[in-house]
Amino acid sequence: MKVTYYPGCTLEGTDRDYADSIRGVCTALAIDLEELPDWNCCGATAAHSVDHQASIALAGRNLKLAARVPNADMVVPCPLCFNRLKAAVVALQEEASLKKETRPDAPLPTIWDLANFLATEAILKKIEAGLRKPLEGLQVVCYYGCQASRPPKVTGAGDWENPQSLDRIVKTLGGRPIPWPLKTDCCGASLMISRPDMGYRMVGLLYEMAQRVGAQALVISCPMCKDNLDMYQEKIEAEWARPLGLPVFYFTELIGLACGLRGVKDWLSRHFKDPRPLLRELGLLAE
Amino acid sequence: MQPSALIPDFSFLEKVEAAGPFHAGQCFQCRKCTNGCPASFAMDLYPDQVIRLTLLGQKEEVLRSRTIWVCASCETCSTRCPNGIRIAELMDHLKELAVEEGVWIAQPNILALHQSFLDNVRKNGRVFEGRFLLTYLWRSGQLMEKMKDGSWRNEANLAWGLFQKKRLSLFPRSIRGKKEVRAMIRPIKKTGA
Numbered sequence: 001m002k003v004t005y006y007p008g009c010t011l012e013g014t015d016r017d018y019a020d021s022i023r024g025v026c027t028a029l030a031i032d033l034e035e036l037p038d039w040n041c042c043g044a045t046a047a048h049s050v051d052h053q054a055s056i057a058l059a060g061r062n063l064k065l066a067a068r069v070p071n072a073d074m075v076v077p078c079p080l081c082f083n084r085l086k087a088a089v090v091a092l093q094e095e096a097s098l099k100k101e102t103r104p105d106a107p108l109p110t111i112w113d114l115a116n117f118l119a120t121e122a123i124l125k126k127i128e129a130g131l132r133k134p135l136e137g138l139q140v141v142c143y144y145g146c147q148a149s150r151p152p153k154v155t156g157a158g159d160w161e162n163p164q165s166l167d168r169i170v171k172t173l174g175g176r177p178i179p180w181p182l183k184t185d186c187c188g189a190s191l192m193i194s195r196p197d198m199g200y201r202m203v204g205l206l207y208e209m210a211q212r213v214g215a216q217a218l219v220i221s222c223p224m225c226k227d228n229l230d231m232y233q234e235k236i237e238a239e240w241a242r243p244l245g246l247p248v249f250y251f252t253e254l255i256g257l258a259c260g261l262r263g264v265k266d267w268l269s270r271h272f273k274d275p276r277p278l279l280r281e282l283g284l285l286a287e
Numbered sequence: 288m289q290p291s292a293l294i295p296d297f298s299f300l301e302k303v304e305a306a307g308p309f310h311a312g313q314c315f316q317c318r319k320c321t322n323g324c325p326a327s328f329a330m331d332l333y334p335d336q337v338i339r340l341t342l343l344g345q346k347e348e349v350l351r352s353r354t355i356w357v358c359a360s361c362e363t364c365s366t367r368c369p370n371g372i373r374i375a376e377l378m379d380h381l382k383e384l385a386v387e388e389g390v391w392i393a394q395p396n397i398l399a400l401h402q403s404f405l406d407n408v409r410k411n412g413r414v415f416e417g418r419f420l421l422t423y424l425w426r427s428g429q430l431m432e433k434m435k436d437g438s439w440r441n442e443a444n445l446a447w448g449l450f451q452k453k454r455l456s457l458f459p460r461s462i463r464g465k466k467e468v469r470a471m472i473r474p475i476k477k478t479g480a
Contacts, residue, residue, distance in 0.1 A: 009414035013456040014449060040412040040468045045360055046404035047472070049382050052306075054405070057471035061464065150362035151375075160366060186325045186361035193423070194400040195357065198329050202359075205325075231445065270452040 004074035005033035008081040009041050015223035017270040021252040024263045029126050042084040045190055059088030060102040067104035077114040079147035079222045086154045113148040115221040119165035124172050132260035134174025137282045141180045141215040142166035145225040149184050166219055166251050173258040180213045187228045203228050207244050217247045230272045247275030296344030309377040313370035314338045320364035320374050330354040334364055350385040356394035399427035402475045412468040415459035
């Protein structure tokens with residue numbers, strides 16, 4: 001199966017480990033990722049915050065490029081990019097004042113949040129068929145963050161208060177997704193840089209609830225949530241003077257682990273909060 | 288808020304809605320937005336108050352508020368509003384208006400981060416994280432501070448950690464359509480802070 005792939009800037013930088021795990025998993029699932037030619041930044045939070053027109057134009061250029069590729073589907077791993085592309089689709093329908101040049105000249109592919117795409121029935125069956133080492137004993141909370149779900153008028157999500165894609169994937173892999181109430185609460189996003197005090201408090205609530213429900217780790221799909229929860233955990237532990245010890249997994253890493261994919265050891269070695277001791281303890285990773 | 292001194296000006300709502308519509312006029316003050324807001328702890332006005340003051344035309348008060356900047360764009364308010372008010376999008380519009388009108392900005396670092404990001408995209412069409420963060424530290428005046436108090440080491444350690452994990456880009460990636468992209472983004476205007 002061939003699909004168009006919009007990686008987004010962060011997958012070329014800080015979250016290259018995510019990009020590698022996506023490539024690994026999609027190759028194993030016979031999903032051929034065709035990178036959108038000459039794609040540009042989606043505009044992210046910055047554009048929609050202070051330059052509305054740019055936010056539509058930037059995402060709109062990507063849509064225009066995507067319409068020229070003959071694939072029926074486009075997958076987007078970063079929920080923020082996904083949200084911005086979908087928001088531009090809505091704006092192009094609703095804002096009559098937008099310039100003709102911004103409009104795609106051919107029908108658009110279906111735009112998918114990658115986790116939702118990989119959690120469709122057909123692909124879950126494929127994953128199940130490829131299972132080598134079910135993640136028995138691994139208890140996690142699935143954390144979705146905001147952008148793949150909200151606002152549902154933009155994302156098209158039907159389960160925005162209690163999304164299930166990551167839970168379904170973890171269950172398929174043999175792990176246990178613990179139900180918890182903060183699935184779609186905000187991690188603080190870029191406030192982690194501009195207002196670290198706010199960011200620490202917001203991820204702090206997530207850590208506390210994850211621990212309260214007995215999670216050993218968090219599973220996420222959003223690179224920004226991942227960085228906020230993983231990169232600063234040590235600093236927050238120091239500030240709070242108590243260990244948190246909550247590794248943060250990309251859901252693709254867990255697919256790789258359970259399906260015994262090549263490369264998984266490398267992906268797992270690139271976290272800030274090292275997840276390998278936990279996996280070894282559970283017998284899910286060889287020494 | 289001093290109700291006794293408040294003189295309503297309904298033209299502000301009209302102007303704001305013309306840029307939307309955000310449907311702010313539909314608000315019946317149920318406060319569902321405020322109750323679900325994960326950033327309300329850092330706000331000087333609650334989201335429902337921003338809507339109310341917008342309806343009453345209290346432009347200065349909303350544009351100079353901290354609230355419009357610390358809003359994390361999580362979209363919980365817009366999603367849950369029973370009247371379909373696009374609250375998070377209205378917050379965005381108020382930020383843009385605040386910059387456009389050159390009013391005093393309550394959270395200059397947050398604006399500096401957005402501007403540094405867009406500056407960066409204007410250069411290459413994609414974000415180059417290293418330069419983006421350095422621009423931000425410089426623009427927000429934190430670079431000198433960090434050099435003086437030694438806290439630059441925190442950033443350097445993070446960068447070193449990323450490098451060791453093969454997660455640090457050393458060079459920007461450019462795209463063929465970067466001129467096209469540059470024309471899409473408004474150049475940054477100096478704001479009176």
